[in-house]
Amino acid sequence: MTAALPEPAALAAAVSGRDRLALARALNLLDDRRPAARQRAAEFLDALPTEKLDTGGHLIGITGPPGAGKSSLTASLIQVWRRRGLKVAILAVDPSSPISGGALLGDRLRMHASGADREVFIRSLACRGEFGGLSAEVWPMSLAMLAAFDIVLVETVGVGQKEIDVSKMTDTTCFVAQPASGDSIQFLKAGIMEVPHVIVVNKEDIGMAARKTLSELRNTLRRQMDPEGWQVPALSASAALGSGIEQLADALDAHRNWLLERGRFTARRRRCQAEWLVKHLRDEFGRYGIGLLGGEDALFAALAEAPRRRSPIAEYEALRARVVPCFAGRAAAPARPVPNPTEHNPATERT
Ligand SMILES: Nc1nc2c(ncn2[C@@H]2O[C@H](COP(=O)(O)OP(=O)(O)OP(=O)(O)O)[C@@H](O)[C@H]2O)c(=O)[nH]1
Ligand SMILES: [Mg+2]
Incomplete structure (x- = not known):
């Protein structure tokens, strides 16, 4: 029913003004496959301020194997970014269960992050088994969120080829490695996995296994360059202890600055x-x-x-x-x- 659809220009203005309800409506509109809704969604996106979509904010993809600590690290990063005065939106893509409707990831994130903070927006999205693991709406939704927030972070699960999608549709990709899991290193070596812009070994609190994985990754990275010439940093962190999180935020920011300085x-x-x-x-x-x-x-x-x-x-x-x-x-x-x-x-x- 077209009448129930929001008016695109007004919606775009409200989203740009960081009206949370308007953003939620906009994301629903972008998720609506009906032809009339698609038309409105296109008009809405076209009404968003171009400079924000072209040069504004930072769109970050965070990916890695299940249970590596992506949500925990995201929650820790939110705290750092909020201390730096940045407004943060999270899009959690849940591939695991069509029944949960994508609610699980978001719920877990919400448990960690401060739910009361008005400058943090979290939305989960069920992956419909399309798009190689990444829901087709992620790119248009990222644009809507970029119009309103300084940092937009997309969390997806992936080992091997699935994360390629997210790495190609974000400014900066961060891969979270699981200590004592050689898979990611093998995928990197074999060229199966797209080289991310930042790699972080989480759970450094467990000690030896995390240190070993970090040194293996650093050795691999010495031979694997980002095709554009960006030197990929491999960091160590612990979401549980809150260690290494500032450095992780700095590394992500450094990649954004690197792109900006080179006009890319x-x-x-x-x-x-x-x-x-x-x-x-x-x-x-x-x-x-x-x-x-x-x-x-x-x-x-x-x-x-x-x-x-x-x-x-x-x-x-x-x-x-x-x-x-x-x-x-x-x-x-x-x-x-x-x-x-x-x-x-x-x-x-x-x-
Ligand atoms: N020891 C330790 N455990 C951690 C750390 N970070 C996360 N965990 C634990 O690892 C498990 C998975 O954490 P999540 O943050 O849900 O991991 P995820 O990568 O988002 O998981 P999925 O979204 O299910 O793929 C949880 O039991 C966390 O408590 C850490 O720094 N150290
Ligand atoms: Mg998670």
């Missing part, structure tokens, strides 16, 4: 959106659909380099409108190629 920050956000668009299209239309738009690499390059930003939903619908007729057999090929596919440079690095 906005480009990275643009690439996040391109990743989201391509992944979303691949999930809906498969390789054939992507082929109709010029192939994955050309499409990614064209989207990542396009100067004009539109809301991800509007941009997605525009691409979708070019693929759907081909599937319906009404046209043999898309009406026109993607913007500048011929200028595609295969060497274009993906950040």
Whole structure:
């Protein structure tokens, strides 16, 4: 029912003013698949202040194996950020149980964090088994939260390939390693796991096993560089003791500054959106659909380099409108190629 849907411009203004109720409504709108809601959601995203979406805040992904301490570290980080005067929003993506409806992660987080703090916003999201473990709404929701908060942190569980999604749709990715678990080191060595921007071995309070994992990770990292040249730090912390948390917050911030100083920050956000668009299209239309738009690499390059930003939903619908007729057999090929596919440079690095 369109009448029940919020008015996009007013909603965007309220969200930018950090109205918590408005943000909750906006996230519900972004989660609504009905066509009328999609239209409103696109208008809402387009009405958000562009500078906040392009250069504002810090979008951080925190990932790692189940039980490594992601939520506990997040709760500790919230305290540090609040002491620094930053306003924090958390998006907890719960892949474990469709029955719990994504409530578990959020509840655990809320137990740790100060529930009474008006400047901390926590939302959990059930993962619907799509998007390789990351719910399709995460990118649009991250944008809405960035319009209102200084730090937006997305927590997802992942070992191996699943965290690739979150690392490509955030400014900075933090991997939480479990002491005495060699999996992450093996994945890093084998190149299966995307190199994160910051690695932290949690539970340093347990001693020897944590120190050993840290030194193994540091050895591995000496040989594995971030493709952009950022030197990935491996840190040690304990959410239980509250040790190493300031340093972790500093390391995350250092990566943001590094991107800003090199003029890469906005480009990275643009690439996040391109990743989201391509992944979303691949999930809906498969390789054939992507082929109709010029192939994955050309499409990614064209989207990542396009100067004009539109809301991800509007941009997605525009691409979708070019693929759907081909599937319906009404046209043999898309009406026109993607913007500048011929200028595609295969060497274009993906950040
Ligand atoms: N000894 C010790 N235990 C910790 C530490 N941090 C977290 N834990 C414990 O590890 C368990 C998992 O912590 P969580 O923060 O829920 O871990 P998580 O990675 O968010 O877990 P999932 O979201 O289920 O994947 C809990 O029992 C915590 O009490 C730490 O620094 N030291
Ligand atoms: Mg957790």
